[in-house]
Amino acid sequence: xxxxxxxxxxxxxxxxxxxxxxxxxxxxxxxxxxxxxxxxxxxxxxxxxxxxxxxxxxxxxxxxxxxxxxxxxxxxxxxxxxxxxxxxxxxxxxxxxxxxxxxxxxxxxxxxxxxxxxxxxxxxxxxxxxxxxxxxxxxxxxxxxxxxxxxxxxxxxxxxxxxxxxxxxxxxxxxxxxxxxxxxxxxxxxxxxxxxxxxxxxxxxxxxxxxxxxxxxx
Ligand SMILES: [Zn+2]
Numbered sequence: 001x002x003x004x005x006x007x008x009x010x011x012x013x014x015x016x017x018x019x020x021x022x023x024x025x026x027x028x029x030x031x032x033x034x035x036x037x038x039x040x041x042x043x044x045x046x047x048x049x050x051x052x053x054x055x056x057x058x059x060x061x062x063x064x065x066x067x068x069x070x071x072x073x074x075x076x077x078x079x080x081x082x083x084x085x086x087x088x089x090x091x092x093x094x095x096x097x098x099x100x101x102x103x104x105x106x107x108x109x110x111x112x113x114x115x116x117x118x119x120x121x122x123x124x125x126x127x128x129x130x131x132x133x134x135x136x137x138x139x140x141x142x143x144x145x146x147x148x149x150x151x152x153x154x155x156x157x158x159x160x161x162x163x164x165x166x167x168x169x170x171x172x173x174x175x176x177x178x179x180x181x182x183x184x185x186x187x188x189x190x191x192x193x194x195x196x197x198x199x200x201x202x203x204x205x206x207x208x209x210x211x212x213x214x215x216x217x218x
Contacts, residue, residue, distance in 0.1 A: 001106045002168075003193035004161035005137045006030055007201045008144035009098050015148045017091050022205055024088060027200045028095025028117050031071060032103075033194055035062035040187040051174040053128075056110045063107075065122070066114030069183030092189070106133065130169040138162045154204035161197055 010025040027034075036059055039045040045059045050158035061067055080089035104111050107123035125135050148154075159194040168189075179186045 001102050001137060001140075002162075002165045003030070003033070003164065003190065004158060004201075005141045006033065006099060006102065007194075007197040008133065008141045008158060009199055010095060010099070010201070011144045011148035011205060013091050013151065017087055018086050020091055022196075023202055024092055025095055026202055028075070028092040029099055030194050030198070031075070031096050032062050032099040033190065035071075037187040037191045038193070041184065047186060049176050051126045052176065054176060054179065054186070055108060059113045060118075061108060061117040063100060063103060063110075064112040064114050065100060065104075066112075066116075068097055072096040100173060106137075127169075130166075132193070133186065134162070134169055136168055137165070150205060151207065153207070154201065157183075157197075157200040161193075161200070188189055 006029050007026055009029045010022065013025050013029075014020065014022050027054050036045060040047070041058070042134060044061060048055050048057045056063075065074075065187075075096055076089045076093040079092055080086050104122045105124050106126045108125050108127060109121040110124040111122045112118065113120065113122070126136060138159075141162055142155075145155050145158050158183075176197065
């Protein structure tokens with residue numbers, strides 16, 4: 001799943017726990033992806049390009065079921081006992097696990113149960129069908145917006161970022177050559193997407209809340 005729709009998951013969590021700050025929730029749903037970017041930079045994980053397509057190949061440390069759950073438990077412990085905020089600890093842990101669960105639906109078969117065993121690998125492979133992928137992700141993003149009862153700016157953020165993802169979803173063959181020649185490029189593009197979607201979702205989801213707050217204060 002692409003960055004904007006992972007970020008949209010934070011809206012579902014926020015709606016169920018309105019008192020929690022949004023930014024840590026946005027971090028939680030992308031924590032696993034931030035690890036992936038870092039592990040690709042340092043060479044612990046890697047992707048490949050073959051048959052005109054990107055394959056994520058090796059991502060057992062950031063994206064296995066075990067590491068997703070481990071990261072969630074660890075986050076829970078740090079926030080619950082370190083920051084004494086049980087509600088945020090639970091919400092953050094749900095956000096972390098949501099990432100791997102959603103990726104299992106979209107990825108090719110590349111998500112291991114744990115970093116220790118190469119098989120079995122999970123993934124329904126929706127990414128292999130770009131148009132279907134686009135429709136499902138877009139519908140999910142819109143659903144999150146609707147569930148959250150977001151404002152128009154947030155809706156446009158979700159629409160625009162989904163549409164911008166379409167050329168990336170459809171890219172194949174020669175269009176992928178730069179990623180072959182410069183392996184740091186793909187993690188950098190993903191990191192940029194994570195950061196920019198954090199910014200816009202945070203900005204427009206929060207502005208709605210401020211408005212609501214000021215109305216309720218009156
Ligand atoms: Zn991911």
